[in-house]
Amino acid sequence: MSAFLYGVALQWKLDIRSKSLLISCYLVPLIFFALMGGIFTSVNPEMKDTLIQSMTIMGVSMGAFIGFPVSLVETYGSDVKNVYKVNGVPLFFGLISMFLSTFIHLLLMSVIILLAAPAAFGASLPQNLPLYFAALAVFTAVSLGVGSLLGLAVKSQAKLPLFAQLIFLPSIMLSGIMFPRDLLPEILAFIGKVFPATWGSQLMLNDGFRLQNLWYPLLLFIVSSTGCALLLSKLKKE
Amino acid sequence: MYHAISVHGLEKNYGSHAVLKGVDFDVAKGEIFALLGVNGAGKTTTLSCMEGLKKYEKGNITVNGKMGIQLQSASLPAYIKPMEAVRLFAKWNKSSINQSTLATLGIPELKNKCYAELSTGQKRRLHLALALTGNPDILFLDEPTAGLDVEGRASLHDLIRLLKADGKTIVLASHDMAEVEALCDRIVILNEGRIIFEGTAAELTEQMGKHYIIHIKTEQGSESFETDNIEDSLLSLLGSLKQKGSRIRDIKVDRGTLEQHFIEMTRRTKA
Numbered sequence: 001m002s003a004f005l006y007g008v009a010l011q012w013k014l015d016i017r018s019k020s021l022l023i024s025c026y027l028v029p030l031i032f033f034a035l036m037g038g039i040f041t042s043v044n045p046e047m048k049d050t051l052i053q054s055m056t057i058m059g060v061s062m063g064a065f066i067g068f069p070v071s072l073v074e075t076y077g078s079d080v081k082n083v084y085k086v087n088g089v090p091l092f093f094g095l096i097s098m099f100l101s102t103f104i105h106l107l108l109m110s111v112i113i114l115l116a117a118p119a120a121f122g123a124s125l126p127q128n129l130p131l132y133f134a135a136l137a138v139f140t141a142v143s144l145g146v147g148s149l150l151g152l153a154v155k156s157q158a159k160l161p162l163f164a165q166l167i168f169l170p171s172i173m174l175s176g177i178m179f180p181r182d183l184l185p186e187i188l189a190f191i192g193k194v195f196p197a198t199w200g201s202q203l204m205l206n207d208g209f210r211l212q213n214l215w216y217p218l219l220l221f222i223v224s225s226t227g228c229a230l231l232l233s234k235l236k237k238e
Numbered sequence: 239m240y241h242a243i244s245v246h247g248l249e250k251n252y253g254s255h256a257v258l259k260g261v262d263f264d265v266a267k268g269e270i271f272a273l274l275g276v277n278g279a280g281k282t283t284t285l286s287c288m289e290g291l292k293k294y295e296k297g298n299i300t301v302n303g304k305m306g307i308q309l310q311s312a313s314l315p316a317y318i319k320p321m322e323a324v325r326l327f328a329k330w331n332k333s334s335i336n337q338s339t340l341a342t343l344g345i346p347e348l349k350n351k352c353y354a355e356l357s358t359g360q361k362r363r364l365h366l367a368l369a370l371t372g373n374p375d376i377l378f379l380d381e382p383t384a385g386l387d388v389e390g391r392a393s394l395h396d397l398i399r400l401l402k403a404d405g406k407t408i409v410l411a412s413h414d415m416a417e418v419e420a421l422c423d424r425i426v427i428l429n430e431g432r433i434i435f436e437g438t439a440a441e442l443t444e445q446m447g448k449h450y451i452i453h454i455k456t457e458q459g460s461e462s463f464e465t466d467n468i469e470d471s472l473l474s475l476l477g478s479l480k481q482k483g484s485r486i487r488d489i490k491v492d493r494g495t496l497e498q499h500f501i502e503m504t505r506r507t508k509a
Contacts, residue, residue, distance in 0.1 A: 002329055003326070003329035003330045003332075006325065006326060006329050007326055007329075007330075010318070010322055010326060013322075014315055014317045014318060017317035017352065018316070018317050074315065074316070075315065078313050079309070079311050079312050079313040080313045080314055080315060082291070082309055082311075082312065083309065083312045083313065083314060083365070083368070085291070086289060086291065086305075086307035086309060086369075087306075087307070087327045087330070087331070087368050087369065087371070087372070088327070088330050088331045088372055089326070089327065089330045090330075093330075237293075
């Protein structure tokens with residue numbers, strides 16, 4: 001346990017030293033929030049009620065799909081995994097430590113948005129903060145689960161951005177955080193339901209933390225965890 | 239004799255290409271053992287099979303002891319610092335860190351650098367330190383001194399001798415014949431997936447039937463003579479030089495280097 005905890009704390013430090021993760025987990029989401037928060041609330045003042053949720057979903061999606069898989073490929077698509085393998089470090093350690101470290105970074109970014117949005121743009125705070133954070137934790141974990149699958153399955157740094165955008169862009173465009181989902185064509189609204197961001201936005205709204213909004217994210221988390229376990233076992237045998 | 243490693247009838251294919259065609263050898267406990275071969279001879283594959291990194295089709299490998307492995311191609315996260323990596327690996331191996339080994343490898347001096355900032359030689363030293371964190375009985379070193387300067391190479395050789403004195407078994411793969419000759423108790427030469435020689439460097443010299451070569455440098459210039467009878471030839475040569483009144487500036491006797499024997503043996507096998 002001591003090795004595991006030391007490893008997670010170390011990964012947290014490495015993520016702070018790695019500018020790329022800081023950019024995708026803090027800088028870009030917060031700049032997007034600073035710019036779009038003003039635009040959204042000016043164009044449609046009703047957006048103030050859901051601004052925190054929308055900006056948080058965008059930021060978490062960016063960190064989980066764009067930033068996190070890069071760190072995984074740096075470990076599992078390189079000689080680092082062989083060094084872990086031959087020196088007694090279990091292969092799952094890298095994945096879990098990076099998952100937990102990025103989870104904490106994304107929660108911190110979300111807290112910054114939560115604290116800044118009311119003061120900066122007059123955004124409404126969620127009515128039930130504990131339930132909001134529970135929903136945020138579920139959404140972040142599910143998004144990182146999908147990001148894990150992406151980072152382990154795509155071993156090439158060159159191909160990764162393409163696959164990452166294939167998940168990130170529809171997540172943002174079809175989840176209802178940019179445009180109301182009612183205005184989307186039926187087929188696009190249906191495709192949007194495949195991505196975790198759609199479910200995340202429903203979960204994080206007031207009174208949204210319900211079983212009907214939870215079953216799909218939990219299923220997706222189980223599927224991605226199983227997929228990761230299979231990919232790690234394949235890597236171990238290679 | 240107690241064997242640290244036994245390899246018997248090892249066969250390995252890559253697709254339809256047979257890379258190892260029945261490799262047999264034993265490594266005694268506490269010896270420094272080298273695997274030699276030209277590129278594609280099968281030495282890295284043999285090493286990987288022994289390390290458990292590659293599966294093989296046929297044969298048996300028994301490793302009696304805890305392994306420490308320094309890979310030829312190795313990497314760590316870009317922003318990890320050397321001492322952080324050592325601590326992480328030591329914690330996973332539930333072992334303590336040997337400070338004097340770390341000092342010999344110069345790891346504490348690198349404490350403020352991230353992995354990405356280390357030179358090739360510094361990275362090699364770090365990976366060797368990581369291989370030693372679990373206090374292994376058997377150490378696999380793949381090209382351990384590649385990228386090291388003369389001083390680094392000499393201090394690493396001293397460390398390898400210390401590890402042997404400490405009772406560790408060391409299996410080395412290297413292209414540096416001088417290094418192998420200086421460090422290893424026994425060698426195996428692989429060629430096209432088969433062992434073509436197993437023994438000591440002296441036995442290889444005997445097997446190659448090399449004459450003695452006398453190199454003499456006088457005021458008149460340098461000359462080399464080949465002979466089977468070193469004693470008679472040397473005495474007669476010195477006598478003749480004295481008669482001529484030549485002054486000797488340097489004299490050297492050799493029986494060919496391991497590198498020369500290695501090249502000749504692989505050439506003969508191919509022919």
